[in-house]
Amino acid sequence: MLIGSVILDDRMTGLNYLDFLQNELQKQLEDVPLAARIAMYFQHDGAPSHYTRHVMQHLNDTYPTRYISRGSTINWPPRSPDLTPLDFCLWGLMKSEVYSKKVDTRDESLVNILEVIASIKESQDALRLTTPHVFTGGAKCIDVDGGIFENLL
Helix, strand or coil, X not given: CCCCCCCCCCCCCHHHHHHHHHHHHHHHHCCCCHHHHHHCCEECCCCHHHHCHHHHHHHHHHCCCCXXXXXXXXXXXXXXXXXXXXXXXXXXXXXXXXXXXXXXXXXXXXXXXXHHHHHHHHHCXXXXXXXXXXXXXXXXXXXXXXXXXXXXX
């Protein structure tokens, strides 16, 4: 499920990421049905701003067993794009759609990006197609105890 689009104007730091988690993320989740919010997991990637002391404390307080990241109760293998639907599906899809339209200014580029995100959110078909791949990749990762498994896919 793609829940929203947020454009952060400043460079990503632990403090502005914490602000995003405490304020903007909650707004984005308001439209997600309660049953889905209860069942969902929050997944981080390897960005350093995701692992500052303040961010980790907030995640431990807010999502104690419902987030996947380095240092959480559900440890996520570092640099593992084969297990991350955003990496192996969404960014490639967005990139091809965004770059198919020529723009001349930063503002036009932002508008174009937001239009592509809205289009993906509206259909959700591309995201649904990734679900079986996530389960397959996860199962293979478990089979090899977190080792190299890309050759098994």
